Amino acid sequence: MALTDVFHQHPERRYIMFGGKGGLGKTTFSAATAYWLAQQGKRVLVFSVDPQASLSDIFQQNIFGKGPVKIMDNLWAQEIDADQRIKAYQDEIRQKILDMYGFDQVPEEIENYIAAASAEPAMEESAIFDAVVDIVVQGDYDYYIYDLVPLGHALYYLSMAKVYDEWIGKITKLREEMREYEKVASVMKRQKELPEDQILNELQYIRGRISASSSILTDRRKTAFFFVLVPEEMILIDTRKAAELFARFDVPIAGYVVNRVVPPELAQQNVPAYLHNRIAMQERYLQDIRREFGDEVLAHVPELERDVTGLPAIERLAGIMYGA
Ligand SMILES: Nc1ncnc2c1ncn2[C@@H]1O[C@H](COP(=O)(O)OP(=O)(O)OP(=O)(O)O)[C@@H](O)[C@H]1O
């Protein structure tokens, strides 16, 4: 099977992700795939939560924290600015406190508390997570391409959906039980209806969003998750481990894409020794990859003469990957 087949045979898989260790080509492949799909007439959003702003680099345009930015016909790119989201959170909390207590200014202790809470790494994670949820549940595009951060982290985000969901599930259940108890109590006291339970409503709302997004991201029918690797020993070892972990979190893998393959025919030419050796080394790991992943290997992408930046280079790579 080839990379194009995944798209042609499974048009319902509209959430595309490229995962893998750092620096192997996730952003590059995300951009090339987005380009190809846009050329096929699909409306595509490629997005990332990477603070390094690597989509800005590859598209040679500053898009960081600017919402979806149009790159060309049918193609939009978005980079989430976590700090901006955290500031928006802070403002929201402040406003709620002002409204609830009728202060005209947030008391200093509370300001300090907000500042301390915002410095927590968990705050950043949840701001990012929330932004991703916003993007995936909205559903305006034909394709969503999630340019993931390096493996460990990506796994963390995906697993977080599960953990969040379980956690909120527990709280919601507790709250519902309390609510039942309150109802009984009010009947005994012959009270009328209970007031609307705002906390319960909010919890149920959050829960709905999380399970909508995690079911999208882990649903084989809707998602294609591609693993990027290169023919090197350490990468192969890490890829095996990661594939097991992803399986444990029910993230279905659509296939593997092998990057930076030095064209083996070069070995027949008069090339320096180091290149000869590199080709021989790669050949060994390419065999291992074939043996282990077999049909799941969807493409081999050659080592190009330079970095992939700018639309012409992206177009060329899309041609290599998708034969367009
Ligand atoms: N086949 C290739 N030939 C030449 N250069 C490549 C190739 N694939 C990727 N690159 C270059 O390698 C660098 C790293 O690629 P990229 O940014 O796509 O990796 P990444 O997996 O997204 O990294 P990170 O984990 O940091 O997000 C980039 O400069 C990119 O242009």
Ligand SMILES: [Mg+2]
């Ligand atoms: Mg990247």
